[in-house]
Amino acid sequence: MHNLDAAGHVRGESQYLDDIPVQRGTLHAVVYGSPLAHGKLRSLNLEAARRAPGVVRILTAADIPGENQIGGIVPDEELLAGSHVHFQGMPVALVLAETEPQARAAVKLIEADIEPLPIITDPREAAAQDELIVPPRTFRLGDPAATWDACAHIIEGVAENGGQEHLYIETQGAYAYPSEGGGVRVHSSTQGPTAVQRHTARVLGVGMHKVEVDVVRLGGGFGGKEDQATTWGALAALGAFVVKKPVKLVLSRHDDLRMTGKRHPYSSDFKLGLSADLKLLAYEVTFYQNAGAAADLSPAVLERTLFHATNTYFIPNVRATAYSCRTNLPPNTAFRGFGGPQGMFVIESAIAKAAEQLGVPAWEIQRRNLYQDGQEFPYGQRLADCHAGLSWQTAEQKFKLEQWQAEVDAFNQQSAVKKRGLAVMPICFGISFTKTAMNQARALVHIYTDGSVGISTGAVEMGQGVNTKMVQVAARTLGINPNRVRLETTNTTRVANTSPTAASATADLNGKAVEMACRALRVRLMRHAAEELKLEYEGLEIYDEQVLAAGKPAETDWEKLVSTAYWKRVSLTENAHYATPDLWFDQTQEKGNPFAYHVYGTALVQATVDAVRGTYEIDAVRLVHDFGQSFTPGIDRGQIEGGLVQGLGWMTMEELIYNQEGRLLTNALSTYKVPDLYSVPAVVDVEFLETPGHPNAILRAKAVGEPPLMYGLGGYFAIRNAVRAFRPSVFPAFSAPITPEKVLMSLYAAPAAEPAPVHQAAT
Ligand code: MTE
Numbered sequence: 001m002h003n004l005d006a007a008g009h010v011r012g013e014s015q016y017l018d019d020i021p022v023q024r025g026t027l028h029a030v031v032y033g034s035p036l037a038h039g040k041l042r043s044l045n046l047e048a049a050r051r052a053p054g055v056v057r058i059l060t061a062a063d064i065p066g067e068n069q070i071g072g073i074v075p076d077e078e079l080l081a082g083s084h085v086h087f088q089g090m091p092v093a094l095v096l097a098e099t100e101p102q103a104r105a106a107v108k109l110i111e112a113d114i115e116p117l118p119i120i121t122d123p124r125e126a127a128a129q130d131e132l133i134v135p136p137r138t139f140r141l142g143d144p145a146a147t148w149d150a151c152a153h154i155i156e157g158v159a160e161n162g163g164q165e166h167l168y169i170e171t172q173g174a175y176a177y178p179s180e181g182g183g184v185r186v187h188s189s190t191q192g193p194t195a196v197q198r199h200t201a202r203v204l205g206v207g208m209h210k211v212e213v214d215v216v217r218l219g220g221g222f223g224g225k226e227d228q229a230t231t232w233g234a235l236a237a238l239g240a241f242v243v244k245k246p247v248k249l250v251l252s253r254h255d256d257l258r259m260t261g262k263r264h265p266y267s268s269d270f271k272l273g274l275s276a277d278l279k280l281l282a283y284e285v286t287f288y289q290n291a292g293a294a295a296d297l298s299p300a301v302l303e304r305t306l307f308h309a310t311n312t313y314f315i316p317n318v319r320a321t322a323y324s325c326r327t328n329l330p331p332n333t334a335f336r337g338f339g340g341p342q343g344m345f346v347i348e349s350a351i352a353k354a355a356e357q358l359g360v361p362a363w364e365i366q367r368r369n370l371y372q373d374g375q376e377f378p379y380g381q382r383l384a385d386c387h388a389g390l391s392w393q394t395a396e397q398k399f400k401l402e403q404w405q406a407e408v409d410a411f412n413q414q415s416a417v418k419k420r421g422l423a424v425m426p427i428c429f430g431i432s433f434t435k436t437a438m439n440q441a442r443a444l445v446h447i448y449t450d451g452s453v454g455i456s457t458g459a460v461e462m463g464q465g466v467n468t469k470m471v472q473v474a475a476r477t478l479g480i481n482p483n484r485v486r487l488e489t490t491n492t493t494r495v496a497n498t499s500p501t502a503a504s505a506t507a508d509l510n511g512k513a514v515e516m517a518c519r520a521l522r523v524r525l526m527r528h529a530a531e532e533l534k535l536e537y538e539g540l541e542i543y544d545e546q547v548l549a550a551g552k553p554a555e556t557d558w559e560k561l562v563s564t565a566y567w568k569r570v571s572l573t574e575n576a577h578y579a580t581p582d583l584w585f586d587q588t589q590e591k592g593n594p595f596a597y598h599v600y601g602t603a604l605v606q607a608t609v610d611a612v613r614g615t616y617e618i619d620a621v622r623l624v625h626d627f628g629q630s631f632t633p634g635i636d637r638g639q640i641e642g643g644l645v646q647g648l649g650w651m652t653m654e655e656l657i658y659n660q661e662g663r664l665l666t667n668a669l670s671t672y673k674v675p676d677l678y679s680v681p682a683v684v685d686v687e688f689l690e691t692p693g694h695p696n697a698i699l700r701a702k703a704v705g706e707p708p709l710m711y712g713l714g715g716y717f718a719i720r721n722a723v724r725a726f727r728p729s730v731f732p733a734f735s736a737p738i739t740p741e742k743v744l745m746s747l748y749a750a751p752a753a754e755p756a757p758v759h760q761a762a763t
């Protein structure tokens with residue numbers, strides 16, 4: 001079964017927030033954002049803006065009837081700036097006008113008198129000044145300090161990664177109406193309808209039951225709408241609540257780029273100890289996370305960095321410490337991988353540096369240290385059903401790693417200006433929200449009297465195909481054709497207290513709830529069939545596409561069964577609750593069993609660098625991925641391809657630049673480069689690893705959303721290897737993205753202290 005949304009997307013019929021018909025009397029809102037990154041808000045001059053054509057009302061912090069607070073993990077974020085501004089673009093006022101252009105024009109007339117305060121943009125500087133979002137955290141295994149003496153090689157260094165703009169195609173937005181009895185109804189482009197509901201209620205000073213949030217689908221989220229859709233949902237709701245008219249607020253691309261947070265940049269120190277036979281013995285790492293001006297999800301992102309600090313390698317002695325540093329940038333937030341990629345970049349850099357100093361390919365070190373069953377993660381979980389070795393060996397054999405490396409070396413021998421590099425990128429990603437309590441979901445299933453089925457869950461469709469998966473689960477469990485099943489919008493009045501669509505776990509959590517509800521209905525109907533009707537019900541066999549393709553007759557028995565059950569007053573509705581079993585984590589010890597299971601895979605990445613121009617191409621990515629028992633292979637393959645390209649973009653070309661004043665310079669697509677059709681590798685080979693899947697995964701199909709992004713790290717190391725093939729004396733900084741400029745600078749602007757003899761083997 002292909003993606004349910006495919007035809008609608010291609011025909012332009014799929015409904016997004018902006019396709020909702022606008023009611024008469026709707027006001028359009030535009031946000032006035034702080035022009036300074038840090039300061040005391042002395043006064044706001046709204047006079048000229050108030051008199052501008054079409055302007056109906058301008059709202060500020062003083063108009064908030066409830067609490068001016070939208071912080072989740074830490075209550076440190078105002079919806080509209082009260083006494084201080086903390087980043088450029090921080091919402092200060094909301095202009096409501098009859099048209100959007102009128103609101104936009106009026107925003108330009110607003111003047112703020114702000115007393116400037118010192119601006120910090122660098123996480124290490126923030127840490128030095130004790131500007132921390134939460135106290136630092138340390139994960140420990142064994143004792144690295146006691147191990148250094150036993151190491152044959154010790155490698156130290158610094159690794160840095162940049163941020164990443166989500167660039168969902170649909171910008172942030174919401175459309176809110178006043179509802180009867182002093183409530184609001186909010187259409188929101190959010191991954192977290194409950195978060196929008198909770199914070200809107202808090203801001204308005206009403207109960208959550210007076211706020212209804214509805215989501216049809218998103219034009220992409222990628223984590224950018226997990227927490228940060230709340231601001232715009234709550235602002236639109238505030239407008240509707242105060243003015244008693246519908247209010248639509250949709251960010252322009254420019255406002256979206258400058259006002260919203262991104263993937264966290266990190267700056268990290270590492271120290272890695274190896275034995276003479278290249279076993280990893282000890283690892284010490286310190287992460288400085290650039291959190292931006294408020295906590296947002298940063299503490300949770302920080303935690304996942306620690307969980308993935310050793311990627312897929314067993315290191316018996318580990319000490320990993322992480323600081324979440326407050327700076328005057330827009331609060332950084334969730335982005336596919338959620339801190340995991342940042343942690344993994346550092347250990348991969350440490351291994352690459354060791355390999356370069358020892359004169360061996362990095363993959364010699366990588367493959368000698370892969371996790372195995374029975375070992376322990378630094379956070380205490382025991383490895384079980386580990387496919388790190390299997391995915392590596394399958395990739396190594398299928399893609400002939402050593403032969404491929406020999407071909408790359410041979411190419412480099414005969415090519416003067418273009419050089420190739422090969423890198424292997426194995427991944428291990430934990431599936432579950434690291435906050436145990438969030439691993440719960442509910443589903444509401446109605447069977448209508450004609451046999452059609454309507455399903456509501458907490459899952460938000462954002463292009464990842466979760467609706468198609470839910471339909472499949474329901475159809476298989478009920479034993480009916482999927483075309484009888486419809487996924488309803490995600491609505492807080494039908495399914496409450498939802499976790500956001502995130503952590504790659506949405507299909508697992510909501511799918512399990514759908515499966516439970518459908519199974520209960522099926523059992524009830526079968527009992528009814530047996531007791532009342534003595535009905536032969538073929539459709540109750542597990543739904544099989546092949547049977548259907550062979551022209552199986554319509555499932556008339558299903559319709560009869562449902563209809564007679566109704567007349568016998570059998571309930572055709574079921575509500576189920578699922579909570580992932582056996583999860584726990586003790587933050588005082590930093591030990592536990594936080595993940596339902598792990599996803600593994602191994603990618604081989606080849607790049608070609610033009611050593612005169614600094615330009616490069618990622619030629620080929622061949623990977624083996626652990627899907628478990630995929631039941632939507634087309635969708636899952638699409639997730640791998642999309643995640644991979646997004647990861648490659650982060651590692652190679654996507655470069656966010658803020659100046660000293662905290663102003664985003666790369667604030668348009670002319671200056672911020674994302675992968676396009678031409679930068680997608682010519683060869684992307686995705687092989688399905690044959691594994692039984694996991695019982696905690698829906699229908700044994702493992703979560704697939706985030707893990708493939710981390711294959712993109714291989715792009716950095718492949719380019720680096722190509723650069724060093726041209727000039728082995730060069731050791732570029734471990735600084736991602738490795739843009740063409742950085743390639744060129746590393747080749748020709750090497751530090752004077754290290755004159756670079758050409759073509760001399762590294763020692
Ligand atoms: N795929 C598309 N097309 N659009 C998206 O916004 N988000 C990613 C991933 N794949 C995303 C996507 C992220 S960040 C996550 S956490 C997962 O999808 C969430 O969906 P899942 O839990 O159903 O995998």
Ligand code: LUZ
Binds near residue numbers: 300338434504
């Ligand atoms: N969001 C979250 C996430 O709140 N907790 C997580 O562990 C997580 N992991 C990945 C992506 N989003």
Ligand code: MOS
Binds near residue numbers: 191224
């Ligand atoms: Mo994804 S970063 O969990 O939204």
